[in-house]
Amino acid sequence: MLTDSLIQSIIDISHQAGAKIMDIYQKDFAIYEKSDESPLTEADLAAHNCIEAGLKSVSDLPILSEESADISWQERSSWQTYWLVDPLDGTKEFIKKNGEFTVNIALIDKGVPVFGVVFAPVLEQTYVGVLGQGAYKITADIKAPISPKAHTEGETWKVVGSRSHQSPEIQALLESLSGDTELVAMGSSLKLCLVAEGAAHLYPRLGPTSEWDTGAAQAVVEAAGGKVTIIEDASDALKADAAPLRYNQKESVLNPFFLVSC
Template sequence: MFLSRLLDPVKTAAREAGAELWRLYQSGDFQQQQKADLSPVTSADLAANRIIINHLSELTPNIPIISEESHLVPLAQRQDWPRYWLIDPMDGTQEFVARSGDFAVSVALVEYGWPALGVIYWPKEDIMYYASRGNGAFKQQRNLINRMKVNHHQAGDTLKIAISRRQPLQPIVDLLHSTEHVEYIALGSCSLKSCLVAEGKADCYMRLGPTGEWDTGAVHVIVEEAGGKILDSEFTALSYNQRDTLANPDFMVMGQASIPWQQLVKSRPTQRNLTA
């Protein structure tokens, strides 16, 4: 009941933040800077961040918030939090700047170390992906709502792999035991590629390179409720709120559980990206 009561207000917050991102995207009225890790941040990220934090602070004043665009509370102060909000006000800032439209708002609630509620809003397509633990995953486009399930992949079917528009393909190819019967689907935004797996349009998404826990929090519950998994490059579960930097290891978003993933994708030692 607690999660159910939160879902609609969180969707509203994500939609309002997305509307502001879309307004700034269309007008071009934003400023761009570089963060310490050389990744881009814009005034649009910060505007969306304020909108979401204002909504969540009013909705649940006693639940703390972690955001990519806010000061990170030291681990010693947050490691015992029973629950907290985990947000990325704009996942896909590079796509925003590059004018592809492939950027999204991401909001998750983490309970006792595991994502319990997730909302992803894609302003360009007016698509909302959302899930709460035990209640299924859904895609809403305007007034049409469909329950999501990962693709029913059968032996011999083409394996559809979501890839980044802006990263080289070869490192992904090198992770595959075979490149026969493989199709690559390019899209921006880490969360949107993960949602491709959740809605069955891709079978897998392999992420190499820096990400933070805010990049996976919301999609983690969405993918799992759709029947998939998110695992690191050694096929072990991701963890939340256990590191100083909240940096993720390389990870894989995998669809149908019956696919022999370890026969298709090479395992390799997990590398923590400490600057994410």
């Protein structure tokens, strides 16, 4: 199902959506409010329309996007394989113009993210993961394999935290680790990608996220050899038997708390 041609098509679609975003990023733009009061810009909608049209041109699979999330559970529950899309993850980063936002396209099969593309238009970096085949990062047309880095004794723990959603529970987790710790601030799904490429050891998420926020980057993490596992709180963050984060298993699209690790 995942041919080299299809993989390249999805990468191209993410880049096309990124170009739509950058057209708006480089000028003044309108900001609206979603029903949950989170910001929605012209760029979200432009990227959504671009991705939806692109996916429909190469695939007959259903699409769940943050900007078309009103599909009923009755319909979604019958999906075995589908595209999961966040056309602009990190809208607050976009509004702040710090460059830490991404285009995310994932293929979910029976709850598992088997393929994902995460594209950061400002940084001009693309992360790609195919479960069972590995993950890589594309920068300036150079494709380099990536893999997570295990923490070694005596080494400073590098722990990823959110720039926009800092959680007080993170401090409890940092204190539970043996040795020195360093908090690495980052926005959007790039937080997961930092662990996937070995730039950080852990990313604990002890705050709300939705499935489209994580699907593509989880595919990158797991294809690279890392893990994204469900946790209850900071105290059990490093449990060896934690269950993996999975998708489209319940009516709500909200994720439980999770940990990204090697």
